Amino acid sequence: MKIVSWNINGIRATRNGVKEMLDSLDGDIICLQETKVTRDLLDEPTAVVEGYNSYFSFSRGRSGYSGVATFCRDNATPLAAEEGLSGLLTNHTGAVCCYGDTEEFSEEELQGLDNEGRAVITRHKIITREEQEETLTVINVYCPRADPEKPERKTYKLRFYHLLQARAEAILRSGGHVIILGDVNTSHRIIDTCDPKDPEFFEDNPGRKWLNQFLVHRNGDATGSGSAGKEEESPLAAAEEQTGGLFLDSFRFFHPTQQNAFTCWCTNTGARLTNYGSRIDYIFGDRALVENEFEDSVLMPEVEGSDHCPVKANLRCRLVAAPKCPALCTKYLPEFAGKQQKLSQFLVKIDRMTSNHLVAEEKLQSSQNTTEALENRSPAGDMGQAKVQRKQWRTDTSKKGAKRQKTDLPSGQASLLGFFKPANAKDQAAKATVNKNSPKIEQCQDTKSKVPNGNCAVTLEEPAAGGTPEFQAKPQADFWKTLLKGPAPPPVCKGHSEPCVLRTVKKEGPNCGKQFYVCARPEGFSSNPDARCNFFLWVSKKVSSSR
DSSP: OEEEEEEOSOGGGOSSOHHHHHHHHTOSEEEEEOOOOOGGGOOHHHHSOTTEEEEEEOOSSOTTSOOEEEEEEGGGOOSEEEESSSSTTOOSSSOOOOOOOOTTSOHHHHHHHHTTOOEEEEEEEEEOTTOOEEEEEEEEEEOOOOOTTOHHHHHHHHHHHHHHHHHHHHHHHTSSEEEEEEEOSOOOSGGGBSSOSSGGGGGGOHHHHHHHHHBEEETTOSSSOSSTTSOOOOHHHHHHTEEESSEEEHHHHHOTTOOSOOSEEOTTTTTTTTTOEEOOEEEEEEHHHHHHHEEEEEEOTTOOSSSBOOEEEEESSEEEOOSSOOTTOGGGSHHHHTOOOOGGGGOOOOOHHHHHHHHHHHHHHHOOOHHHHHHTOOTTOHHHHHHHHHHHHOOOOSSTTOOOOGGGSOTTOOOGGGGGSOOOHHHHHHHHOOOTTSOOOOOOOOTTOOSGGGOOOEEEOOOOTTOOOOEEEOOHHHHHHHHOOOOOOOOBOTTTOOBOEEEEOOSSSTTTTOEEEEOSSOOOOTTOTTSOOOOEEEOOHHHHHHO
16 A cells, blocks of 8 residues: 655646646555645546546635645545544535544634645555454645744644644544644654754744654654664664654654655745755654554655655555545536536625726726826716727728728827838838938838837948948847846855845835845755855845836
């Protein structure tokens, strides 16, 4: 059995299609996070994939946000499937159940924790290596990120963690095995991050405190710093020293001291090129399952297409497919099942931003220049004036190729079609004639010129022996260079003597909107000569205004 987890950062942005992507991952159960698709945007090629059955959870508050999906091969069809952790989104048969003690949560809070589409649970039948028939429940999660500028999101993240633990432990106590996998959005130990902030207070992070009590960890080495660089011990020897929670980090179980093992990198700084990242994507399993059935757990940094890489686990147990997909299966949705739907399902309410955008487009398509419209506005009625103006601009198309009447155009305004009419031979001959008695600059005959009305810059050359002066068209590029100086060249960094890159401060504060130069190389360790140096230069007001 092979199981894969990947934060895909947008399922609709896959390069070669969903099926090709799933086949390339080579997993029986493939769990995706951050699909960024809501039900109204889900199309059939994404939802119904040949050889797989899928189970989606959608964000109910924001479009293009969050979302998880679990794809199971036909040989891994689950016995049950469910969306969310609380059970409030379950209104069908074939649910996983076992919700645990949620008395500390209000119903409103539980609804809010599930409304962002962050969890899908599937239950499978497996045959262990001892040929025992058991159940395996897979919890696919995309845990929230704690935004430092929004304290309420930090609380939301911790509450999501506690609800996840309550549900996972309740399922485990009911019998069978449990796997929790996905983007947890917290690096567990110092060895799991490239640049730990405040190493002395690393363990004080609330997310890491939760992981320490949720996971089995090694005695005396909770941070991973004590054994870094040593030869890896066997998993069984490491297991003898483990204490703590009910679940194991499968990657650290097999690779307890592997350094620079990361799953997420900042794309804005090109940090993946220098492997300057963190490990926040995991496959957790209950202790008995990992120790007895897991063969290995690996990272797949060679797979691109997202700011995360997939993680994969190989298990000795075999999957037994259920005879029928659970009711949550995407192929049963009315829009994909070929069932007749109500007209009301197609009448989607447009949010205010989309509505304003459509109104703005309509105004751009039917209005004059804004200043003109204000100057020509009639106090008696703008609608009547708009109708008159549109009527004036209509072209008589009763005959093919009919010309627009001059009386239809506003006074002093040329027809747009005039810019696309080919000049006749008579006009071209007139333009090519040069007044020999005066150095007056005439219009050039260069039909390829993109200067409005056919005008171009010309220069007077000295006449050849026995000849007459001729005007030659100056190259367009040189002409525009004389008018547009362009931005000043960027400074070079001191570490590599290479041109820097210009960036803008986006974070709110006194420096928001200010620009600065930094080394153009990707972010990386200070010991890496190919990584970004520490060059930094604010853009002065004088420089920024000239740009």
